[in-house]
Amino acid sequence: LPTETPSSKPRLKAVPTEASIEEGFQKGPKEVMVLKATEPFTYDPMKAEKKMFHATVATESQFFQVKVFHVSLKNKFIPKNIIAISDYHGRNGFLELYGTSRVSDVNSDQKMEISSRLIQNAKATPKINTLYSQKPGTFVSGIYQVHKKNVLSENIILYEIQDNTGKIEVLVYGRLTNINCEEGDKLRLICFELSTDPRQLRSVIHSFIKVIKPRKNKKQPLGPDSHMKISL
Numbered sequence: 044l045p046t047e048t049p050s051s052k053p054r055l056k057a058v059p060t061e062a063s064i065e066e067g068f069q070k071g072p073k074e075v076m077v078l079k080a081t082e083p084f085t086y087d088p089m090k091a092e093k094k095m096f097h098a099t100v101a102t103e104s105q106f107f108q109v110k111v112f113h114v115s116l117k118n119k120f121i122p123k124n125i126i127a128i129s130d131y132h133g134r135n136g137f138l139e140l141y142g143t144s145r146v147s148d149v150n151s152d153q154k155m156e157i158s159s160r161l162i163q164n165a166k167a168t169p170k171i172n173t174l175y176s177q178k179p180g181t182f183v184s185g186i187y188q189v190h191k192k193n194v195l196s197e198n199i200i201l202y203e204i205q206d207n208t209g210k211i212e213v214l215v216y217g218r219l220t221n222i223n224c225e226e227g228d229k230l231r232l233i234c235f236e237l238s239t240d241p242r243q244l245r246s247v248i249h250s251f252i253k254v255i256k257p258r259k260n261k262k263q264p265l266g267p268d269s270h271m272k273i274s275l
Contacts, residue, residue: 065133106165172208
């Protein structure tokens with residue numbers, strides 16, 4: 044019987060665990076599927092027109108973190124929508140889209156075969172112990188539980204977040220200190236810069252935070268062993 048040679052076996056494509064990086068002006072077009080997007084927010088409180096939103100997009104083999112500074116493009120950045128982006132910039136690990144960038148819908152008949160593993164990796168939260176081995180200046184996004192909260196001043200809050208691998212501090216400045224977050228809540232952090240000495244996640248001008256409150260348990264029905272005090 045003929046034996047199967049190693050070269051005849053189908054090769055599994057390596058699935059990236061980190062966002063791909065491009066540097067400088069990119070003409071494109073790059074066809075991508077939108078995986079998720081935040082709501083637009085004002086990133087400069089002194090200038091209300093300074094708005095943006097964050098998004099995650101993917102090709103069949105890569106995923107990218109995107110900053111969109113032309114918020115009217117939000118109607119294109121709908122999950123599972125396939126779009127073509129042109130005339131964008133690669134900077135600090137993000138693709139940046141401005142008013143001069145072009146975003147167009149791709150023919151609705153066209154499909155993109157994106158593996159569930161790639162989508163999972165694109166949406167994954169990095170484990171805290173891995174943050175201690177990454178180089179300073181790396182930008183981090185993810186959902187973490189708040190273990191401690193320390194208000195240092197009117198414009199500075201220090202959170203301690205944790206997961207099952209460790210703890211790390213998150214230093215939040217300015218506009219992001221106005222959020223209603225308490226110990227036990229979860230924080231969805233986007234575009235936080237990893238610093239060293241001390242090792243922290245720090246908010247920058249384009250950072251985004253969303254608070255996720257724990258679900259309140261519905262009142263349990265009284266069981267046969269429950270005791271109710273009845274006032275006559």
